[in-house]
Amino acid sequence: MSKESNKPQSPEEFRDSDSVHVNKIHQRIVSREQLEPEEGFEPTPWWVWAISVLLLFAMGYYLGRYGGSWSTVAHEVEQPSVGTAAPAVRVVKGDQIFIGVCQTCHQATGLGVPGQYPPLVGSEWVNRDVETPIRIVLYGLEGPLTVKGDSYNNKMPHFHDKLSDNEVAAVVSHIRTTWGNNAAPAKPEDVAAVRSQHGVRTPWSATELATLKSAQAP
Ligand code: HEC
Numbered sequence: 001m002s003k004e005s006n007k008p009q010s011p012e013e014f015r016d017s018d019s020v021h022v023n024k025i026h027q028r029i030v031s032r033e034q035l036e037p038e039e040g041f042e043p044t045p046w047w048v049w050a051i052s053v054l055l056l057f058a059m060g061y062y063l064g065r066y067g068g069s070w071s072t073v074a075h076e077v078e079q080p081s082v083g084t085a086a087p088a089v090r091v092v093k094g095d096q097i098f099i100g101v102c103q104t105c106h107q108a109t110g111l112g113v114p115g116q117y118p119p120l121v122g123s124e125w126v127n128r129d130v131e132t133p134i135r136i137v138l139y140g141l142e143g144p145l146t147v148k149g150d151s152y153n154n155k156m157p158h159f160h161d162k163l164s165d166n167e168v169a170a171v172v173s174h175i176r177t178t179w180g181n182n183a184a185p186a187k188p189e190d191v192a193a194v195r196s197q198h199g200v201r202t203p204w205s206a207t208e209l210a211t212l213k214s215a216q217a218p
Helices: 011-016 022-033 045-064 082-108 133-137 163-177 188-198 206-215
Strands: 140-145 152-155
Touching: 082 163, 133 163, 133 188, 133 206, 140 206, 163 188
Parallel strands: none
Antiparallel strands: 140 152
16 A cells, blocks of 8 residues: 555554554654743742741741740740759859840959959858848949948949849859859749839948848848
């Protein structure tokens, strides 16, 4: 049979014919129907959007839950005290609060700056009754003051509205147990008691503090 013949062919004849290449025809159909996709113009698949939106929500939630409102002491506040490890946790926290809050004035050495910021090392205001340093940290201190025989007349800010009972206890414990200081640590309950005794008040004078101290038992 020749390809010039106009006689209709049966499928068998068509497939077997020498002149018609079935594969070639298929090839043409296949390549016409499945156009190669052009790079850069594919629509973004829906699941990419879905995952992006989910990730955004997850990140937002995480920041809201654990971001601590961008506070610098956020990560020092809520440390859980686990069993017997509680005192160690308290010392670490006090250390961090001291660095963040007190160190600019009283210095990392606790020695202060002569004539301006009194030393905490060996200070009679730090190392006797636990209430005195708590009172100072909560309400501040100003006016004439003598520390280890040296005179000061400066002003320390208050922290009653900036530090929690836990944080005041931690930082007071820190200054009473560091640089060779060896006084009893402060408890959050001590801070709460001082707060309820004085409420919100103006900074102390050294005279007021001394009077309060001597009014206490032993
Ligand atoms: C802005 C500087 C400043 C910061 C911050 C500061 N203090 Fe003071 N502090 C002073 C000054 C000044 C005095 C002395 C005030 C005076 O002359 O009457 C003082 C006095 C004291 C005293 C009593 C005197 C002594 O040397 O023992 C203690 C205790 C004390 N500060 C602890 C702290 C602690 C703890 C912190 C952090 C929570 C802190 N201070 C943060 C400036 C500061």
